[in-house]
Amino acid sequence: MITIENLTKYYGNNRAVNNISFTINDNEILGFLGPNGAGKSTTMNMIAGFLPMTAGKVTIFGNDVSKEPVKAKKNLGYLPEIPPVYPDMRVREYLSFCAGLKRIPATKKSKEISRVMELLKITDVKDKLIKNLSKGYKQRVGFAQALLGNPKFLILDEPTVGLDPKQVAEVRSIIKELKKDHSVIFSSHILSEVSAVCDRVVIINKGDIKAIDTIENLEKQTGGSITLHIRIKGNRTAAADIIQNTEGVTEITKINAEGDNSYEFIAQLEGDGDAIKNNIMKELLNNNIQISDIFTDKPDLESVFVKLINSKTSGGMKELFDEYREDMIKAQTEEEENE
Amino acid sequence: MISIYKKDLQSFFFTPFAYIVTALFLFMFTFVFNGSLGNLDQATHYFSFADIFYSVIIMFIFLIPILTMRTFADERKFGTEVLLMTSPINVVQIIVGKYLANITVFLFMLVCSLFFPIYASFKGEVVMSQLICAYLGFFLWGAMYIAIGQLVSSFTENSILAAILGEIVMFIFLFVDDFAMTEFIAQYPGLQSALYAFAAQPRFAYFSQGFIRLSDIVFFLSAIIVCLVWNYISIEKRRWNRG
Numbered sequence: 001m002i003t004i005e006n007l008t009k010y011y012g013n014n015r016a017v018n019n020i021s022f023t024i025n026d027n028e029i030l031g032f033l034g035p036n037g038a039g040k041s042t043t044m045n046m047i048a049g050f051l052p053m054t055a056g057k058v059t060i061f062g063n064d065v066s067k068e069p070v071k072a073k074k075n076l077g078y079l080p081e082i083p084p085v086y087p088d089m090r091v092r093e094y095l096s097f098c099a100g101l102k103r104i105p106a107t108k109k110s111k112e113i114s115r116v117m118e119l120l121k122i123t124d125v126k127d128k129l130i131k132n133l134s135k136g137y138k139q140r141v142g143f144a145q146a147l148l149g150n151p152k153f154l155i156l157d158e159p160t161v162g163l164d165p166k167q168v169a170e171v172r173s174i175i176k177e178l179k180k181d182h183s184v185i186f187s188s189h190i191l192s193e194v195s196a197v198c199d200r201v202v203i204i205n206k207g208d209i210k211a212i213d214t215i216e217n218l219e220k221q222t223g224g225s226i227t228l229h230i231r232i233k234g235n236r237t238a239a240a241d242i243i244q245n246t247e248g249v250t251e252i253t254k255i256n257a258e259g260d261n262s263y264e265f266i267a268q269l270e271g272d273g274d275a276i277k278n279n280i281m282k283e284l285l286n287n288n289i290q291i292s293d294i295f296t297d298k299p300d301l302e303s304v305f306v307k308l309i310n311s312k313t314s315g316g317m318k319e320l321f322d323e324y325r326e327d328m329i330k331a332q333t334e335e336e337e338n339e
Numbered sequence: 340m341i342s343i344y345k346k347d348l349q350s351f352f353f354t355p356f357a358y359i360v361t362a363l364f365l366f367m368f369t370f371v372f373n374g375s376l377g378n379l380d381q382a383t384h385y386f387s388f389a390d391i392f393y394s395v396i397i398m399f400i401f402l403i404p405i406l407t408m409r410t411f412a413d414e415r416k417f418g419t420e421v422l423l424m425t426s427p428i429n430v431v432q433i434i435v436g437k438y439l440a441n442i443t444v445f446l447f448m449l450v451c452s453l454f455f456p457i458y459a460s461f462k463g464e465v466v467m468s469q470l471i472c473a474y475l476g477f478f479l480w481g482a483m484y485i486a487i488g489q490l491v492s493s494f495t496e497n498s499i500l501a502a503i504l505g506e507i508v509m510f511i512f513l514f515v516d517d518f519a520m521t522e523f524i525a526q527y528p529g530l531q532s533a534l535y536a537f538a539a540q541p542r543f544a545y546f547s548q549g550f551i552r553l554s555d556i557v558f559f560l561s562a563i564i565v566c567l568v569w570n571y572i573s574i575e576k577r578r579w580n581r582g
Contacts, residue, residue: 048425052579073427084422088350100342101426145422 001025002047002153002183007056009042016042018207019056024153024183029175031198032187039207040187041081044157047185048078060153077151079159083142087131091122091141094130095148102149116144119174135162143171154184160193172197226273227297230265230280231258234289242283243267248276262292269296340428343436351444360406364448367398372455388456388465389473389547396480400513403481404505406444407488408498410437411574415496424578434570441485449478469549476546479559480539484509486566493573516540
C-alpha cells in the first residue's frame with residue numbers, strides 16, 4: 001500500500017499542492033484527474049521522490065520516500081510526463097542501462113528486457129536510435145523502462161499522450177493487465193480514459209483535492225436525475241398520460257410536435273433509468289403507440305468533473321494564506337513609510 | 340554507479356566524441372612537440388616533456404570543458420535527470436560514476452599521448468623518472484579541471500554555456516599565480532599568499548621537475564573533493580528550487 005499524507009508543495013510563495021492525502025491500495029488503479037496546471041505532475045514527482053516536498057510524507061510499501069529513498073525506489077517504476085530517454089542511445093541499449101540502474105541481476109537482464117519490449121511491442125525497433133523514433137514509440141520506450149524489474153508500484157504521468165488510437169487502446173489494456181499484481185497511479189486529463197481504466201479517481205484542482213471516490217459514486221453524486229428522450233407516433237394525450245403515470249417519472253419537461261402525428265417527449269426520471277424506460281415502452285406498445293426512438297442521458301463523468309472543478313476552493317487554508325500575504329504587504333509598506 | 344559509468348563511457352566512445360577530442364589533443368601535442376624539437380638546433384639543446392605539458396595545458400582549458408560540458412547539462416535538458424533520481428541509487432553514486440567516466444576519457448587521451456615519449460626513446464634517451472612525475476602531475480591537474488568542469492555543468496542545462504563558464508573558471512585558476520605576483524597584489528602580502536594558495540601551476544612545476552610532494556598531491560585531491568561535494572550540493576539544491 002502507498003500512503004500519501006498531508007503532501008504540500010510551495011514554489012516560493014506559490015502553492016502548487018495543498019495538504020493532500022490519499023492511499024493507493026494493492027492491486028488498484030487510481031486515476032489522478034485534473035485540468036492543466038492542477039498540480040498533477042508536481043504531486044507525482046513528489047511521490048516518486050524526485051521533488052522534495054515542503055511538508056508531508058509519502059510511504060511506499062512501508063518505506064518513507066524522503067528518509068529511505070533507495071529502499072522505497074526499489075518498488076517504484078516511474079514514467080514522467082516527458083519520457084526520460086537518451087536520444088543518442090539505441091532502444092535495447094537504453095533499456096539495458098535502465099535495467100542496470102534498477103539493479104536487475106545480469107543473468108535476468110536480457111530476459112527482462114525482452115519481456116518489456118514484447119509487452120509494449122517495441123521489439124522491432126530495438127536497434128534504432130531513440131532520436132529517430134516517433135513520439136508514440138518514445139512514449140512506449142519510456143513506459144517499458146518503468147516496467148523493467150516488475151516494480152510493485154507504478155506512477156504513470158499521462159501515459160497515452162501522443163499515441164494513436166490503436167496504441168491508446170493497447171496501452172490501456174496493458175495498464176488493466178498490470179492491475180493483477182501492481183498498484184498503479186495514473187494521471188490524465190482525458191475523462192473517458194480514466195473511466196475506462198481506473199477503479200477509483202482522485203480529482204484535484206489548483207492543488208486541492210476535490211473528490212476521491214469510485215467512478216459509479218461520482219456519477220451518482222451529481223444529483224441523479226436522468227433525462228429521458230422518447231419519440232412516438234400516435235395519440236399525443238394518451239402517450240402523455242402513460243408517461244406521466246409510470247412510476248419513477250417526476251415530470252414531463254417538454255413535448256415537441258414534429259408533424260405527421262409525431263411527438264418528442266422529454267421527461268425527468270429518478271431511480272433505475274433502464275427499468276423505467278422498459279416499463280414506458282411496454283405500456284406504449286400495449287396502447288398501439290409506435291416508438292421511433294427512445295434513449296436516456298446519464299450524468300457523465302464529464303459533468304461531474306466540471307462541477308467539481310468549478311466548486312469553490314475549500315476555505316480554511318486559502319483564506320489563511322491570503323491573510324498572511326496581506327499582512328506581509330502591509331508590513332512592507334509600513335517599513336517603506338518609516339524610512 | 341557502474342551502469343552510469345558504463346552509459347557515460349558509451350556516450351563518449353560509441354560516438355565520435357572521444358576520438359575527436361583525443362585527436363585534437365594529440366594535434367596540439369604534436370605542435371608543441373615539433374616546436375620543442377626546433378629548440379634542439381639552438382645552442383641551449385633544451386628539450387623536456389614537462390615543458391610540453393606546460394604549453395599543452397593552456398590549450399587544455401578549451402578541451403576539458405568540451406569533455407565535461409554535457410555531464411549534467413544534458414541530463415537536465417533531456418529530462419533524464421528524473422530517471423536517475425527516481426532509480427534506487429543515490430546522488431553520490433551518480434556523481435562518482437560520471438566523474439570516473441570523464442576521467443577514463445582523459446586517461447585514454449594521456450595513453451595516446453604516450454606515443455611521443457615512446458617515439459623519442461627510439462631516437463634518444465628519455466629520463467623516465469621525470470617523465471613519470473610529469474605525467475602524474477598532469478593527470479592530477481586534469482582530474483581537478485574535470486571536477487571543475489563537471490561542477491559547472493551542473494549549474495545550467497545549456498551545455499555550451501557550461502563549456503564557456505568552465506573555460507572562464509579554469510582560465511582564472513591557471514593564471515591566478517601570475518596575478519598574485521603582480522605589483523598591485525604584492526602590496527597586500529596576506530591577499531597574495533591567499534591567492535597563491537589556489538594556484539595549480541607552481542604545484543605542477545614541482546612535478547615537472549621530478550618531485551612528488553605530498554602537499555601537492557593533497558592540493559589536487561582536496562580540490563577534486565571540494566568540487567565533487569559542491570557538485571552534490573548543487574544538484575540537491577536544484578531539486579529544492581525547481582519550479
